Amino acid sequence: MNILVCISKTPDTTAKIAFTEGNTKFDENGVQWIINPYDEWYSLVRAIEIKEKDPTTNIHLITVGGPEAEPIIRKALALGGDEAIRVNSNSNDSYVIAQQIAAIAKQGSYDLIMTGKETIDYNSACIGSMLSAILDLPYVSLANHLEVNGNTASVQREIEGGEETNEVILPMIISCQKGMAEQRIPNMRGIMAARTKPLKVVEPLATNAHTSIKEFSLPPSKTGVKLIAPDQMDELVKLLKEEAKVI
Amino acid sequence: MVLIYIDHSEKEIKKSSHEAISYGAAIAKQLGCSAEALLLGTVNDDLTALGKLGASKVHQLNNESLNNFDAKVHASLIATAATNLNAEVIVFAHNINGKAIAPAVAVKLDAGIVTGACSLPDLQNGFEVTKTVFSGKAFAHIKIETPKKVIAINQNSFGIQNFEASATVVEMTLPIPAASVKVTNVNKIIGEIPLTEANLVVSGGRGLKGPENWGILLDLAKALGAATACSRPVSDSDWRPHHEHVGQTGIQIAPNLYIAIGISGAIQHLAGVNRSKTIVVINKDPEAPFFKAADYGVVGDAFEVVPALTAAISKMKHNE
Structure with missing residues (x-):
């Protein structure tokens, strides 16, 4: 079985969010880069678990990003990817990124293409769905459980207030979230092995972006908390009803 | 159009x-x-x-x-x-x-x-x-x-x-393409308000000390007609089911009212709830970072404050 795992580089969850160049660019100063947690903890680790059960499985990693993305690709290889492809593009337009991934996916014969449910920087949740349209493949999103049996996948996905199980004939695309697998730390053997695993760099396809980011802004900061004494709960209820108008 | x-x-x-x-x-x-x-x-x-x-x-x-x-x-x-x-x-x-x-x-x-x-x-x-x-x-x-x-x-x-x-x-009539997925099972939690659809959410953290203490939170949720949620350490310790975990790696929600009880307000937790219209924080530690993101705060012992709040809500509903 061949699995393509999509990996994205994102700022660490505790990174300070600030912007430069007239609020048009994310301020990368001092930012620690990580693999997008949904890509790493859920999608990649589940792919590795599948390989552990069936060692004939190949796990290919793909990222669309500049050379600065290489440390996170090496980390993903250390966790258990077999080889990696970096498409040398710094686009932040989901459509352009999905087209790059689709072009690589068409060259391989992948049974499963896995993504995280969204990245923690742009939160667009677009890539899996776009890939399904470009590659004309079934798509199950927000999955928290996956079993593969021959050419059939049983996927559990989140629905409002519960879960639903879908049976899908491979190949398919799946976006993963909490529940799918547990976070792992790469071991020394993995880190050593990752140094010599293939990492291919390819130039991007020429694709026109559909969107452009004009500006970033920060939400207005809260005006300050209004403290209510613990014995004044009638007052709190009154404020919620009459001032905040939420109950 | x-x-x-x-x-x-x-x-x-x-x-x-x-x-x-x-x-x-x-x-x-x-x-x-x-x-x-x-x-x-x-x-x-x-x-x-x-x-x-x-x-x-x-x-x-x-x-x-x-x-x-x-x-x-x-x-x-x-x-x-x-x-x-x-x-x-x-x-x-x-x-x-x-x-x-x-x-x-x-x-x-x-x-x-x-x-x-x-x-x-x-x-x-x-x-x-x-x-x-x-x-x-x-x-x-x-x-x-x-x-x-x-x-x-x-x-x-x-x-x-x-x-x-x-x-x-x-x-409208259109040819329907062949199905690509077969739904084999649906498992809905009956009688609970789905978190992502809820207007009001009551959420608990480690400050409640153990799953046996969740009664006061459930009473408040019931009085309000609110859904219940929790922080990551609470779901990781299996005090509450995983589908209640809100935060960066859990569910992101934006209710009209989010009441956080005994949650310190780590940045990863705030990422899941900061789009809530109104945030109420109940915490005995006045230095809890969550107070900076809150609209209303109560510095006090949850085991006293929460039942008092429930009583106040019930009284308000009764008078309506």
């Missing part, structure tokens, strides 16, 4: 789609065109009543088989319908199913897309839509460069409008 996709489950239109209709109607007003809704499948709701939310027409593909959600099939039908109806803007709720299909529809229509939108488009310099980024810690103002546009609107960010109007229902 602005076309709004109506999402439904168990024969009922989702609240997030009501909001999407009102949002789509407001865009139609900006553009000087009509707002029409698209329904795949069958529901029990009165479709003419969607006029109250702002839809002048409801196009319905009246086929029971579409009540099972299949991202590939649904995206393909929506794209065909949008093309046939000559829609310029297609609106989705940025909810579970919207996330699965809106980007695919955008690809099929060669349309630029903004998901997680939280504003009406700004038409002064083209077509700019604001979306939340960095898990609610910032906004990006995004220009859609294509003639057709797809927007998925964040839940609880626009509100529901009320018009004195009724919609006409138009039946």
